Amino acid sequence: MVSKISEGVTISVETFYQPEYSNPVAGEYMFAYRITIENNNTFPVKLLHRYWHIFDSHGSYKQIDGEGVVGIQPVIQPGDQYQYVSGCNLKTDMGKMEGSYNMENLHNKKTFKANIPSFEMIAPFKNN
Numbered sequence: 001m002v003s004k005i006s007e008g009v010t011i012s013v014e015t016f017y018q019p020e021y022s023n024p025v026a027g028e029y030m031f032a033y034r035i036t037i038e039n040n041n042t043f044p045v046k047l048l049h050r051y052w053h054i055f056d057s058h059g060s061y062k063q064i065d066g067e068g069v070v071g072i073q074p075v076i077q078p079g080d081q082y083q084y085v086s087g088c089n090l091k092t093d094m095g096k097m098e099g100s101y102n103m104e105n106l107h108n109k110k111t112f113k114a115n116i117p118s119f120e121m122i123a124p125f126k127n128n
Contacts, residue, residue, distance in 0.1 A: 029093050031088050032085055035085075037081060037101070045076050046103060047101050049066070054096075057095060097119055
């Protein structure tokens with residue numbers, strides 16, 4: 001697990017290779033990741049937008065952005081956390097992701113960026 005704190009928000013990431021959804025012969029490697037977002041501020045925050053940078057070991061790059069996460073824009077109260085699971089399909093058995101969330105302080109309506117730590121996705125057989 002990797003974690004990063006920015007603007008009073010802790011973002012932690014765990015990754016999982018999913019062999020049942022992967023087809024290495026066809027160059028399809030599926031990874032799941034679990035994100036935990038913890039609000040350490042004294043005010044509630046709302047996750048408005050996500051930005052992802054995804055890289056594979058062939059040097060391919062793609063950028064993803066969109067509203068919220070997994071179809072919602074969660075509000076996280078002070079001291080609370082929000083957790084979700086999503087996935088990423090790569091053409092190689094190794095890659096990495098990094099990004100940020102655009103969030104809003106619900107007390108003063110100001111927006112800020114919470115950085116997502118860079119994390120690796122590596123198929124377990126690659127570690128042998």
